[in-house]
Amino acid sequence: MLLEVENLKTYLSVDSDTVKAVDDVSFHIGRGETFCLVGESGSGKSVTALSVIQLMPAGISAHPSGKILFDYRHASGMIERVDMLRLPEARKREIRGARISMIFQEPMTSLNPVFTIGDQIIESLRLHRPDMSQSQARARVIEVLEQVQIPNAEQRIDEYPHRLSGGQRQRVMIAMAMACEPDLLIADEPTTALDVTVQAEILRLMKDLQARRGTSILFITHDFGVVSRMADRLAVMRLGKIVETGTLEQVLKDPKHPYTKQLLAALPENLKKSRAARSSVQATAVQTSSADIPARPMASTPLLDLSCLQIYFPIRKGLLRRTVGHIKAVDGVTLQIPTGQILALVGESGCGKTTLGRAILRLIEPTGGKVSYEGQEITSLSRAQMKPFRRRMQIIFQDPMSSLNPRLTIAATLTEPMAVHGIGDSREERLEIARQVLQRVQLDPNYLWRYPHEFSGGQRQRICIARAMVLDPGFIICDEVTSSLDVSVQAEILKMLLDLRRERRLTLLFITHDIGVVEYISDEIAVMYDGQIVEHGPTQRVCDAPTHPYTKKLLAAVPRVRL
Numbered sequence: 082m083l084l085e086v087e088n089l090k091t092y093l094s095v096d097s098d099t100v101k102a103v104d105d106v107s108f109h110i111g112r113g114e115t116f117c118l119v120g121e122s123g124s125g126k127s128v129t130a131l132s133v134i135q136l137m138p139a140g141i142s143a144h145p146s147g148k149i150l151f152d153y154r155h156a157s158g159m160i161e162r163v164d165m166l167r168l169p170e171a172r173k174r175e176i177r178g179a180r181i182s183m184i185f186q187e188p189m190t191s192l193n194p195v196f197t198i199g200d201q202i203i204e205s206l207r208l209h210r211p212d213m214s215q216s217q218a219r220a221r222v223i224e225v226l227e228q229v230q231i232p233n234a235e236q237r238i239d240e241y242p243h244r245l246s247g248g249q250r251q252r253v254m255i256a257m258a259m260a261c262e263p264d265l266l267i268a269d270e271p272t273t274a275l276d277v278t279v280q281a282e283i284l285r286l287m288k289d290l291q292a293r294r295g296t297s298i299l300f301i302t303h304d305f306g307v308v309s310r311m312a313d314r315l316a317v318m319r320l321g322k323i324v325e326t327g328t329l330e331q332v333l334k335d336p337k338h339p340y341t342k343q344l345l346a347a348l349p350e351n352l353k354k355s356r357a358a359r360s361s362v363q364a365t366a367v368q369t370s371s372a373d374i375p376a377r378p379m380a381s382t383p384l385l386d387l388s389c390l391q392i393y394f395p396i397r398k399g400l401l402r403r404t405v406g407h408i409k410a411v412d413g414v415t416l417q418i419p420t421g422q423i424l425a426l427v428g429e430s431g432c433g434k435t436t437l438g439r440a441i442l443r444l445i446e447p448t449g450g451k452v453s454y455e456g457q458e459i460t461s462l463s464r465a466q467m468k469p470f471r472r473r474m475q476i477i478f479q480d481p482m483s484s485l486n487p488r489l490t491i492a493a494t495l496t497e498p499m500a501v502h503g504i505g506d507s508r509e510e511r512l513e514i515a516r517q518v519l520q521r522v523q524l525d526p527n528y529l530w531r532y533p534h535e536f537s538g539g540q541r542q543r544i545c546i547a548r549a550m551v552l553d554p555g556f557i558i559c560d561e562v563t564s565s566l567d568v569s570v571q572a573e574i575l576k577m578l579l580d581l582r583r584e585r586r587l588t589l590l591f592i593t594h595d596i597g598v599v600e601y602i603s604d605e606i607a608v609m610y611d612g613q614i615v616e617h618g619p620t621q622r623v624c625d626a627p628t629h630p631y632t633k634k635l636l637a638a639v640p641r642v643r644l
Contacts, residue, residue: 082152083264083297084110084133089147091125091132102128104321106147110265115291115298117308119344120318121567122538126301127186129318130267133299134181135165135173153180154264179209182258186270188250192242199238202226202257209261225256229286247430248279252286259290266291267299272307276429276594281638284310303567305348306597306640309333317341333642347572349597350641383417384556384588385441390414390450392433392440410436412612413450420555423582423589425603425620427596427635433612434592435479438558441590442474443467454556472502475549479561481541485533491519491544492529495551502552518547522577539570543577550581558590563598575602596639600624608632 091103103125110116118126131137133149149165153176165173185191193201202225203218213221219238226234229252242250251271258266268287272280284307291298300311308315309329316326317340325338336342345351391414393407411433418424426434439445441452443459452460459470478484485494495515496508505511516526522543533541542562549557559578563571579602581587591603599606599620606623608616608631616629627633 082109082150083112083114084152084299085148085150086129086133087148087150089129089132089149090145091128091137092143092145093128094141094143101321103132106318106321106323108316108323108326110297110299112264112297113291113295114313115300115311117300117302117312117315118318119302119305119308119315121303121344121569123320124318125321126318127269128321130183130269130299130301133165134177134183134267135168136177136183151176151181152264175209178205178263179261180263181265181267182261182263183267184251184254184258184269184271186273188247188254189242191254192250194242197239197241198226198245198253202253202260205257206260221260222256225260226253228259228290229253229256230282231256246279248275248283251275251279251283255283255286255290259294259296262294263296265297265299267301269301270303273302273304277596277640278429278634278638280307280640284640287311304640305333305345305568305642309642310640317344344568345642347569348642349572349575349595349601352572352575352601384420384455385416385418385590386451386453386456387414387416387441388451388453390437390440390452391448392436392445393448409612411440411447414609414612414614416607416614416617418556418588418590420588421582421586422604423591423602425591425593425599425606426609427593427599427606428609429594429635432609434609435560437609438476438560438590438592441558442471442476444476468502472552473554474556474558475552475554476558476560477542477545477549477562479564481538481545482533484545485541487533490530490532491515494533494544495519495529495548498548499551504552514551515547518550519544521550521581522547523573537570539566539574542566542570542574546574546577546581550585553585554587556588556590558592560592561594562591564593564595571598578602596624596636597641608635 086106086108089103089106090101093100093102106129108116118129120126128137132144144166147166151163151165153161153163155161192198199219199222202222206218206221207213223234223238226238231237231249231252245253272283275283287298290296302308312329314326314328315332316323317332317338318324319340325332325336325341332341336345390411392411393409395404396406396408397403398405414437426437428434436445440447447460451458454470454474459467492512492515495518496511499505499511499514505514512529515529519526519528524540524543536544563574566574575598578589582589593599603620605618606620607614608629610631616623616627616632623632624636627636
């Protein structure tokens with residue numbers, strides 16, 4: 082075995098309290114094997130990985146017991162079995178980066194913005210190989226950049242991180258981790274923030290590098306679709322403990338622990354099956370409406386009608402900043418959304434999805450085209466004339482923490498928009514409406530007097546939904562509302578949105594890059610690429626029989642549980 086973790090405990094000191102972040106965890110990883118640690122946020126996955134590589138902060142962390150046994154390969158080829166917990170710091174530094182490397186979740190915060198990517202990889206390389214000259218190190222960096230498929234590596238080596246895309250930055254992180262040819266690679270959610278096609282490329286790249294070099298991988302994720310593509314064996318973590326472990330086939334085909342079953346049931350493809358089953362049962366019983374899916378309304382005109390909508394951003398150059406061209410973020414989009422329906426707008430980062438959503442609400446002014454709501458064209462209205470539409474058309478943003486004011490209580494967050502739009506005759510009446518809406522989004526009404534930082538990510542997203550619902554809108558734009566959530570929390574939010582749609586006959590524009598979520602929640606799907614809609618139709622038809630090559634590429638890249 083390359084790595085054996087035995088009865089590991091990692092405790093964190095928070096003020097006067099002790100948090101058992103990792104509590105008696107044991108697992109092993111063989112040479113050339115991929116071992117996945119799966120669980121939700123707060124389960125202890127990342128703390129386990131940081132304990133293995135010994136990067137936990139000394140002041141607040143301790144290991145009351147346990148062993149981390151690693152086969153350290155010396156430059157001479159000799160293998161020495163060492164316990165990472167009991168090595169002096171100098172020996173740990175010899176191992177970190179050279180024999181155990183780590184890829185962190187967010188590459189932009191892991192790369193130094195003031196140094197080129199080449200300088201940063203060279204620094205890491207020469208730290209562990211001081212006999213290597215600058216020219217040799219540069220040649221080695223170009224080699225590993227080519228291995229991780231960075232185009233024009235000889236030129237891109239001198240680029241700064243901000244000039245690279247998210248997928249390219251993650252490739253740079255992989256190149257940095259692989260430069261010294263480590264025996265163990267720890268990957269902490271390396272594809273969470275990436276588009277589905279980029280994620281597929283990164284996963285394929287890691288498998289190729291592993292096959293070429295025989296590297297072992299400790300892969301941390303909450304996505305069982307990714308696990309299905311990567312894992313030889315896996316362990317499911319919950320509250321600092323491993324609750325189930327086994328081969329990929331054992332755990333996915335025959336899960337034993339209730340928590341594992343809960344996580345698998347929350348996968349979008351399984352939610353879709355349960356929704357279809359409920360709909361079938363209700364149809365057999367001759368019910369007029371399903372638990373999740375309202376009957377399609379017969380409307381003479383759509384609720385929302387986009388006609389040749391354009392959003393162009395000028396490109397200015399020269400001393401006088403003259404306009405020399407335009408970035409066509411949205412280029413002639415025509416869409417209709419009937420009342421009570423959910424249209425999913427799908428595409429990768431930079432395709433124009435969010436820009437389109439903001440232009441519909443006139444948070445960004447359109448360059449051309451028209452937006453009509455309930456038959457009334459709103460693109461030419463003044464700010465005062467738009468005010469009634471602000472109440473009826475709402476948006477839920479991707480990151481709830483950045484869209485909630487940290488200085489305002491939840492009570493102020495919910496009652497302020499009601500006061501602006503004249504809802505409720507008094508503050509007490511508005512507070513009562515806020516309490517009712519909090520209950521509807523499955524939050525305790527007593528939470529009104531708390532601040533955003535006191536809630537989890539899923540709870541903050543529910544608060545953002547409540548903020549939109551207090552105005553009783555008819556149309557809501559959901560902009561990547563589940564992209565940063567754990568799979569079980571994501572399932573709860575999606576079910577809640579479907580319930581609210583049914584109860585209030587809401588119309589939703591659901592912006593996402595996750596095809597699995599789209600298949601579960603939407604009635605129709607519009608695929609966006611390079612500012613244009615390239616395919617549009619009923620969700621089932623588009624997902625089962627896509628016609629455009631880009632749609633086919635997106636669907637093929639979706640990580641699904643396959644056995």
